[in-house]
Amino acid sequence: xxxxxxxxxxxRAAAGDPSAVAWLVDRYSPGVLGxxxxxxxxxxxxxxxxxxxxxxxxxxxxxxxxxxxFSTWLHRVALNLxxxxxxxxxxxxxGELPEMTDPELTPPERLMQSERVKAIETAIAALPERQAAxxxxxxxxxxxxxxxxxxxxxxxxxxxxxxxxxxxxxxxxLAERSVA
Amino acid sequence: xxxxxxxxxxxxxxxxxxxxxxGSDISAYPEAExxxxxxxxxxxxxxxxxALEEARRLDDVLNLVPExxxxxxxxxxxxxxxxxxxxxxxxxxxxxRFLPGWLPxxxxxxxxxxxxxxxxxxxxxxVANADTNDEADAVMYAALGFGNYELMNEAAE
Numbered sequence: 531x532x533x534x535x536x537x538x539x540x541x542r543a544a545a546g547d548p549s550a551v552a553w554l555v556d557r558y559s560p561g562v563l564g565x566x567x568x569x570x571x572x573x574x575x576x577x578x579x580x581x582x583x584x585x586x587x588x589x590x591x592x593x594x595x596x597x598x599x600f601s602t603w604l605h606r607v608a609l610n611l612x613x614x615x616x617x618x619x620x621x622x623x624x625g626e627l628p629e630m631t632d633p634e635l636t637p638p639e640r641l642m643q644s645e646r647v648k649a650i651e652t653a654i655a656a657l658p659e660r661q662a663a664x665x666x667x668x669x670x671x672x673x674x675x676x677x678x679x680x681x682x683x684x685x686x687x688x689x690x691x692x693x694x695x696x697x698x699x700x701x702x703x704l705a706e707r708s709v710a
Numbered sequence: 711x712x713x714x715x716x717x718x719x720x721x722x723x724x725x726x727x728x729x730x731x732x733g734s735d736i737s738a739y740p741e742a743e744x745x746x747x748x749x750x751x752x753x754x755x756x757x758x759x760x761a762l763e764e765a766r767r768l769d770d771v772l773n774l775v776p777e778x779x780x781x782x783x784x785x786x787x788x789x790x791x792x793x794x795x796x797x798x799x800x801x802x803x804x805x806x807r808f809l810p811g812w813l814p815x816x817x818x819x820x821x822x823x824x825x826x827x828x829x830x831x832x833x834x835x836x837v838a839n840a841d842t843n844d845e846a847d848a849v850m851y852a853a854l855g856f857g858n859y860e861l862m863n864e865a866a867e
Contacts, residue, residue, distance in 0.1 A: 551792040564778040584788045694731040
């Protein structure tokens, strides 16, 4: 298979080539939707944010700087839109914490796989937002430390600290619920 | 820090930190530290066994989280949004980038005005060559696309 670079596809998509547009969507929308879903814990909102992210991408394509990495830029836009939504949620519901306990899930022997997954997703979405972002990017999506730090506009050291705290907190939460 | 063979050295504390941060999979560690961490873990496995076991349990749980599928409706919307946005923002190339965006509409307006002025300016010559005012009027109306000046006059009377 011939190597196709992001820049080739971006140039063609900017000129209105439908196959290049589809290529970019197929390559990057799963990651963006995955990130927004984990961050927001709400599928509908996550899809809205994904759509807004790509709208911004389409507008940015004609003036695209070849030095910039499309994937990093796209995830950063999505992440910042998530932060905005989470901030508005906090402002509209001051003091209210995300729902973390579900009595139906407590007996470990009755935990079905789907319930475990739901418990993990809930626990990730309940992490402080930057910890959730670090964990999602590195542990769930396989971004390198460098990429994840660039997406989050932070240093690799700070990313590492967020990641360590996220894993510690997640382990404690899941242990309480007998998920891990 | 590096040893005499110029290989990076990673302390045991740092390896524990790497395990707690990135999990049990060494390939997830920062590239520069992977080799040294793997060697040290092979040399003294007992030192890291507990940390690795705890990390592995969490890794197993995280591996249960499925990838998110993009529904066809969303995919179609993302694609449908693109061409319009891309075309409206398409970069201009060559000389056209220096021309203002209103130029095509301006050119059409100029053409229409030029035709109207041309018709009006040419009318006195037609009138001068005509024997009567009626003939001049007939020429003018014919130029403007009306078929039969006499019929129009009769209808008006």
